[in-house]
Amino acid sequence: MNAKKKEKAPALPALLNRKISKTGQTRGADDDVIYQNRVNRCNTVLIPFHQWKKDSELRKISSNFENGFIVLIQPQDYFSQSDPTQMLSQYALELGENCLVFYETRHDWNTHNPQSLGWECANNRNAPLGGNYVARVPATTASHDSGKINHGYASQSPKGAGIRLYEYASSDTINNCRSQLEAIYWLCFDSVEVAIKYGMTKEGAEKRRELCFKKCEELGLLDYERLFQQRIINKKHRTICPFCLKELSGNGFYNRLEQAEGREVPDLTVTQINLFHIDELKYGEFNHRPYNLGWGHHHCNVVVKDSGIYPTLHWIKEILDRNSENGYEVK
Ligand SMILES: [Zn+2]
DSSP states (O other): OOOOOOOOOOOHHHHHHHHGGGGBBBSSOOOOOOBOOOTTTTTTTTEEHHHHHHHHHHHHGGGTTTTTTEEEEEEHHHTTTTTTHHHHHHOOOOOOTTEEEEEEHHHHHHOOOOOTOOOOOOSSSSSSSSEEEEEEOOOOOOSSSOOOOESSSSSSOOSSEEGGGGGGGOHHHHHHHHHHHHHHHHTTTHHHHHHHHTTTTHHHEEEEHHHHHHHHTTTOOOOOOHHHHHHOTTTTTTTBBBOOOBBBGGGGGOOOOOOOTTTTOOOOOSSEEEEEEOOOTTTOOOOSSGGGEEEEHHHHHHHHHHTHHHHHHHHHHHHHHHHHHTTOOOO
């Protein structure tokens, strides 16, 4: 008997597909920073030297990064050494191979000018890096010689040398996250109905949902108890906002609004839904992993951002208590 060919899943509506696909990309960087914007989370990782130095575990796992890493050392840390080459070699680093001096201030630029040292700026993400330094010095108005200095990884597309360490995820993790995030969409109380509204047939939507759940099970994902513990779904196995716990409608997944910071357009007809990190992103942890990711209201995401869910809830409780103590009852 012939092996049964794997059933092809009907395509998702384009807007939903794009929203899920984008979760595997970095965001929030512009042309004047060293980081890449909207690239895969498995790209070259940039690691500050002080972190590389103190974290032996990080040094051990660094060979697993799919597209390598570059350690960035500040000029003062590099030039204060009597023998910087020897110092770097103690940490398995070599300037121009897996390490670059990173200029961020005009003072450093003037004090240890790389051009006067005959250095080239780097433009490769794999060894050899093609130079010894990279610079992102902002413009100042103080003197005549004050234009911004963007040297290295500044002209190619996409710009930037690599991604932040905490943004990194392997290709497998990125794909697992995408699969489970799609399943969490299908767990919204009206997901099929809304998918039909945005162009799928009823049979197509139901088939897609079934295949998505099946795929997640094969991958060992979709542990409902864990999703409940992580505030991603409720006891009825319906998708909720991890902060306010309201059940989410599938409608919030379909919008064309770009999510770039500072450019949000309030939309009164749709409560916009964004990717939601249960534990906030921070250095020293890789938080792009399946059970740390859900979907939540854009507004709730903004409120929780950087602080985390429980610290934000404590803050709100304090505010409500203080209001009550002062006679302003919140009813
Ligand atoms: Zn919410």
